[in-house]
Amino acid sequence: MVATANTSNETAGARADDLVRNYLAQIGQVALLTREGELEFARRRELALVDARAAAALSASSSAALDKALEELPASETEHRQRQARVALAQREACREALACGRIDAATALARLRPYIPHLPAKIQRWDDIVGEFAATLRAALEPSTSEAEGRQFAARLGLPPSTWTVLEASLDRSLRQARRACGDLVVANLRLVVAVARKYSRASLPMLDLIQEGNLGLMRAAEKFDPQRGLRFSTYAIWWIRQSITRSIADQGRTIRLPVHVVETLHKLARMRSEAIAVNGRDPDATELAERLNLSVPRVRFLLEIGPEPIPLETPVGEDTEIGDLLQDERSPDPLARIDGDDLARALQSAMGRLTERETRILELRFGLGEQEEEQTLEAVGRAFSLTRERVRQIEARALDKLRRNSIRAQLSDFIG
Known part of the structure; x- marks a missing residue:
């Protein structure tokens, strides 16, 4: 299964590379502007x-x-x-x-x-x-x-x-x-500029084609806002819009669990401060030190440190034939050992109660919630079911329990009652 997933990922990556190469070949035919x-x-x-x-x-x-x-x-x-x-x-x-x-x-x-x-x-x-x-x-x-x-x-x-x-x-x-x-011609002549900027973010979680698309949106915005009277070249002006569009899209779409853009920017600043502190002090700074450098409260920094790491996919390979999901315990499923003990106890109890009369067995099941009966019944409720008085039900229950306390039957249940 891991090999199949890796093969499909490699195929998708090769297809994306082909699309990028075709796109670069097309935009490469447009001459650069002076x-x-x-x-x-x-x-x-x-x-x-x-x-x-x-x-x-x-x-x-x-x-x-x-x-x-x-x-x-x-x-x-x-x-x-x-x-x-x-x-x-x-x-x-x-x-x-x-x-x-x-x-x-x-x-x-x-x-x-x-x-x-x-x-x-x-x-x-x-x-x-x-x-x-x-x-x-x-x-x-x-x-x-x-x-x-x-x-x-x-x-x-x-x-x-x-x-x-x-x-x-x-x-x-x-x-x-x-x-x-005119605006479209200016955009087409600078599409290679978008690719150059997008390549710097190739390690981001977004595919290269998505980065190029977001950068093109920023380029179009730059073409609309460009004022040649300010003395800047269009490429110098457009790079800011392209970079801003790409970084915003990464912050907004690049995480498995989406975080607000301002929180992502704070996380980047936190990571940068953390790296600088490690380079200077040779150790990982604690939350108090980071809070002082970022001018944030300590609880806020601890919260950011908790939400910062990306989730690990369950399909992440571990070794050759194992995925990380195979190593995690499913807390919703019953414990296999407990299930085995429960089955053994049910068989032992059934064998022990086989020496009781049918009425005694049924009364114990109703009183203690055994078998298919999940809720314990009162003496009065059991009495109504058998048309008996409360006292008579109590006597039958006591006699049945006395039979179960005999040594031969108790030995069968000793492993479960200690």
């Missing part, structure tokens, strides 16, 4: 998203919808900041005219504008946010699951005429497809 290539893909994505926002912002009807959205904003800090921005813009125009006419100098104009400088970007930023929200809403309306009737209802709710909605839908759809294509 710094300029990464910037080009990022620019394509950004331009497509800008086009999508422009399609929403430049439509006359959509502008009316955005104005309506601005009017419906709650009276809060946003309104106050916008009001401050309008005042700042008006003050700027007044200062510009005064400078042009020579009524004030540059220092005075700057002094007047300085209190309003923090509020100048407020209105522009809020307008950009609303345009983005509007474009996101339109993107949701353009999802494949959205029917044509739902699209018309969405346009009517925004006050868009059918002709404008058709043009806007086509423009947004084209821009978003271009953005997705």
Whole structure:
């Protein structure tokens, strides 16, 4: 059985290796990107998203919808900041005219504008946010699951005429497809980066294909969030997302008994502290020392030490023909020796009670729960069963026990009664 299990495991491992090799052969055909290539893909994505926002912002009807959205904003800090921005813009125009006419100098104009400088970007930023929200809403309306009737209802709710909605839908759809294509090209060109990171976690409990899949999810997220203006190469930025996605999946799926991610991270920190202490002191630190280093309570550290080790599978081979499950005692099964003693006692008792009358045997079985009778019966209950008084049942019981106490019968039961 162990040999069969090992053979099946080796077959599954060989199949997984073949799949990984095929995958590597496919992604190896895609050329690596240079710094300029990464910037080009990022620019394509950004331009497509800008086009999508422009399609929403430049439509006359959509502008009316955005104005309506601005009017419906709650009276809060946003309104106050916008009001401050309008005042700042008006003050700027007044200062510009005064400078042009020579009524004030540059220092005075700057002094007047300085209190309003923090509020100048407020209105522009809020307008950009609303345009983005509007474009996101339109993107949701353009999802494949959205029917044509739902699209018309969405346009009517925004006050868009059918002709404008058709043009806007086509423009947004084209821009978003271009953005997705640029993002997808950036991901495909960096798939080898995921494999390089996943190989560092090959000793984890997850298969390599699962590690690559989780890393690809992180790569896709990195492509969506990448900002070339920060001066980083995409590979440098993506490695963090790939590593985080892989480590999170290992923490979430890599254990037989799932633990919360934050507990797994604490276990890793505990193992690292433990290894450092062993290297320095030459001995395994106790729970108190670990608690001081981790700033945790001693009971918490003891709990972590208990749940840290992985369970050992019962199919783990021990030697050539034995599994660890074969060496463990099943506490739910009866003790074989006790079963043998019980069978011997039942035969000896049956032989001893063979010298009693049928009524005496039955009364003893009912009174002491022998044979198939599991519960002991009272004198009154036995009396009702035989239509006898309690006293008569007691007399028959005493006579039967006296017979069993005779030396010849007692000798048969001496090994069991001591």
